[in-house]
Amino acid sequence: MLKFCVSAFAAIMAFAIVPAHAGLVYIGTYGGNDNVSGNNNGQNNDISDEIFAFNGDTTVEQLAKIDVCNPTSDQDCLPNGQKPSNGAVNASAFTLVNNGAAGSVDFDLTGTGYGLEYVVLKASNNFALFYWDMDPLVGSFLWQIAGFITNNGGQVPDLSHITFYGGEAVSDVPLPAAVWLMGAGLAGLGFSSRRKKAA
DSSP states (O other), X not given: OHHHHHHHHHHHHHHHHSOOOOSEEEEEEXXXXXXXXXXXXXXXXXXXXXXXXXXXXXXXXEEEEEEEOOTTTOTTOOTTSEEEEESSSOGXXXXXXXXXXXXXXXXXXXXXXXXXXXXXXXETTEEEEXXXXXXXXXXXXXXXXXXTOOOTTSOOOOOOEEEEXXXXXXXXXXXXXXXXXXXHHHHHHXXXXXXXXXX
């Protein structure tokens, strides 16, 4: 019985400490641009409206943005074809690898006081909004336009820009109280079983 209780407790703790995550969780695709505020994209919405409709969050800030640009015609464009823009944090906290309609991002927001919560992929006349459900401070993910945005001809367009949104970072995520209660109960069962054998 004791071995069973110890094994069950270990399994419960493993699930509590390493919860299942999906990384980027798709919320939806919207017309226009992901404006931080105001309805200047010709639509009756902005990014704050879409995030609020998703989960009621009203505290989101633009952390940073990286535009795809042409180094030969845009003087602010870096040689890698990117134009980073700072928001609440320095855009250098995000590293974008762009292969047109797919790529990857690495980020490290340690020490900034902010955590990543949402990612926007802008392409053609639409943007796709995603929720980030893993570590908000440090991480990496793959992204793609296919399956989320098509242009007027039905083709998969290349990335126009990627924007990162978030809020103040939460330092620790507490384990649910039920986990500790169940663990204590299992330990008590093991202890009780041991006392009966000794008697």
